[in-house]
Amino acid sequence: MLKKRIIPCLDIQDGRTVKGVNFLDIRDAGDPIELAQRYVKEGADELVFLDITATVEKRKTLVELVTKIAKEINIPFTVGGGISSVDDVAALVQAGADKVSINSAAVKNPDLISAIAKRFGSQCLVVAIDTKFEDNDWWVYTHGGRNKTDLKTVAWAQEIERLGGGEILLTSMNSDGTKDGFSLDITKKVSEAISLPVIASGGAGSEKHFKEVFEQTKATGGLAASIFHFNEIPIPVLKDYLSRNNISVRK
Amino acid sequence: MIAIVKYNAGNVKSVQNAITRLGYESIITDDPEELMNADKVIFPGVGEASTAMQYLKERNLDQLIPQLKNPVLGICLGMQLLCAHSEEGDTNCLGIFDNKVKRFPATDIVPQMGWNNFTALNSPIFNGLKVEDDVYFVHSFYADINENTIAQSEYILPFSAALQKDNFYATQFHPEKSASVGNTILKNFLEL
Numbered sequence A: 001m002l003k004k005r006i007i008p009c010l011d012i013q014d015g016r017t018v019k020g021v022n023f024l025d026i027r028d029a030g031d032p033i034e035l036a037q038r039y040v041k042e043g044a045d046e047l048v049f050l051d052i053t054a055t056v057e058k059r060k061t062l063v064e065l066v067t068k069i070a071k072e073i074n075i076p077f078t079v080g081g082g083i084s085s086v087d088d089v090a091a092l093v094q095a096g097a098d099k100v101s102i103n104s105a106a107v108k109n110p111d112l113i114s115a116i117a118k119r120f121g122s123q124c125l126v127v128a129i130d131t132k133f134e135d136n137d138w139w140v141y142t143h144g145g146r147n148k149t150d151l152k153t154v155a156w157a158q159e160i161e162r163l164g165g166g167e168i169l170l171t172s173m174n175s176d177g178t179k180d181g182f183s184l185d186i187t188k189k190v191s192e193a194i195s196l197p198v199i200a201s202g203g204a205g206s207e208k209h210f211k212e213v214f215e216q217t218k219a220t221g222g223l224a225a226s227i228f229h230f231n232e233i234p235i236p237v238l239k240d241y242l243s244r245n246n247i248s249v250r251k
Numbered sequence B: 001m002i003a004i005v006k007y008n009a010g011n012v013k014s015v016q017n018a019i020t021r022l023g024y025e026s027i028i029t030d031d032p033e034e035l036m037n038a039d040k041v042i043f044p045g046v047g048e049a050s051t052a053m054q055y056l057k058e059r060n061l062d063q064l065i066p067q068l069k070n071p072v073l074g075i076c077l078g079m080q081l082l083c084a085h086s087e088e089g090d091t092n093c094l095g096i097f098d099n100k101v102k103r104f105p106a107t108d109i110v111p112q113m114g115w116n117n118f119t120a121l122n123s124p125i126f127n128g129l130k131v132e133d134d135v136y137f138v139h140s141f142y143a144d145i146n147e148n149t150i151a152q153s154e155y156i157l158p159f160s161a162a163l164q165k166d167n168f169y170a171t172q173f174h175p176e177k178s179a180s181v182g183n184t185i186l187k188n189f190l191e192l
Helices: A032-042 A056-072 A086-095 A104-108 A111-120 A153-163 A184-193 A207-216 A235-244 B012-021 B032-037 B049-058 B061-067 B077-081 B179-190
Strands: A005-013 A016-018 A047-051 A077-080 A099-102 A125-134 A137-142 A147-152 A167-172 A198-201 A221-224 B002-005 B026-029 B040-043 B072-075 B100-103 B112-117 B134-139 B141-143 B149-155 B157-165 B168-171
Touching: A005 A032, A005 A198, A005 A235, A016 A032, A032 A047, A032 A056, A032 A235, A047 A056, A056 A077, A056 A086, A056 B012, A077 A125, A086 A099, A086 A111, A099 A104, A099 A111, A104 A111, A104 A137, A104 A147, A111 A125, A111 A153, A125 A153, A125 A184, A137 A153, A147 A153, A153 A167, A153 A184, A167 A184, A184 A198, A184 A207, A207 A221, A207 A235, B002 B012, B002 B032, B012 B026, B012 B179, B026 B032, B032 B061, B040 B077, B049 B061, B049 B077, B072 B077, B077 B141, B077 B168, B112 B149, B134 B179, B141 B157
Parallel strands: A005 A047, A005 A221, A047 A077, A077 A099, A099 A125, A125 A167, A167 A198, A198 A221, B002 B026, B002 B040, B040 B072, B072 B168
Antiparallel strands: A005 A016, A125 A137, A137 A147, B100 B141, B112 B134, B149 B157, B157 B168
């Protein structure tokens, strides 16, 4: 039986892991490779590395980091942050990334989705959607949640599927950082509207939140950052809990 | 020396990294001599079947690979290309295994992406594994089950998780991305 995936996300700045902005400040949380190795040992199913450096001159640092990660890590990993061209993807895939994640660039230029899918295969392409509920609908935001677009979330997810995206990483801005649970409503809508795998993100604060999202939506993965970094929910404890609640996970 | 078939597949580097971690030397090559003389050959694959077959034909690898006498391990698309035919791009493949490769019916999410277990561990490459061990799959097409099937898995329907015939071994899943279980399988193959 296919297992639900538990996916820690590591925010990377200048080659180091940083803790989320919802805490006191952005502070060094250590060597990403050490943290990644800890997650592999604990039973993480995949990893996501999100580069928040965002300056072109530092992009080279990311490729070097990805090369090191690929040498050390024997589970699939996705790299995202500032990817805006097929050449960006080529550099990361050649360095050993299994998948790349694009967000703002896909909204600005949807053809980029088809171009990446054609060259590297859909399985290589995660399209991240940052979504926010306001004025009675879920809207797509870009640039780390700073810019609102006129795209509605479900329609955009369907367009991503049509263009050849392989997977959707859906982050609810309403839930992100709250630790009150995933936004089940939009996760359910998106995961039922398309036949691509959907990773739910934003709001996980307890084991129960993962159970809810897997029981009440068709999401096949759950992503979180700080609760794993600081061991608030150790991955083995989470997987044990899900398993006891009849949700199939890898042990 | 382990030879990894050089072609336009996304996971060539990942396979080499995994082999390096296990302490083996490897080369990525499409040179016939190097492939024929290697202790083991790994035929990886991520991508689309007809494009990959075209690439192999342009380099005469479609002639060479079926003639290899050393142990060969096909991975993912590499496994599907060792089968007779793939529905992906209506492609005639290398025909080592007479299995047919078909697209999963769209009754659930396609591709299958993630960790799944497999049964009927009927091969030395699975020594030391347990039935509940999970491995990592990413695929929209699957090989049907027949006498070449040495491991079976289920997603939407039962399919071949691994095949073997003579010196040819193949896995639909990615041992290079399957944590310690994948390491065991790769190590078993490298020690054949």
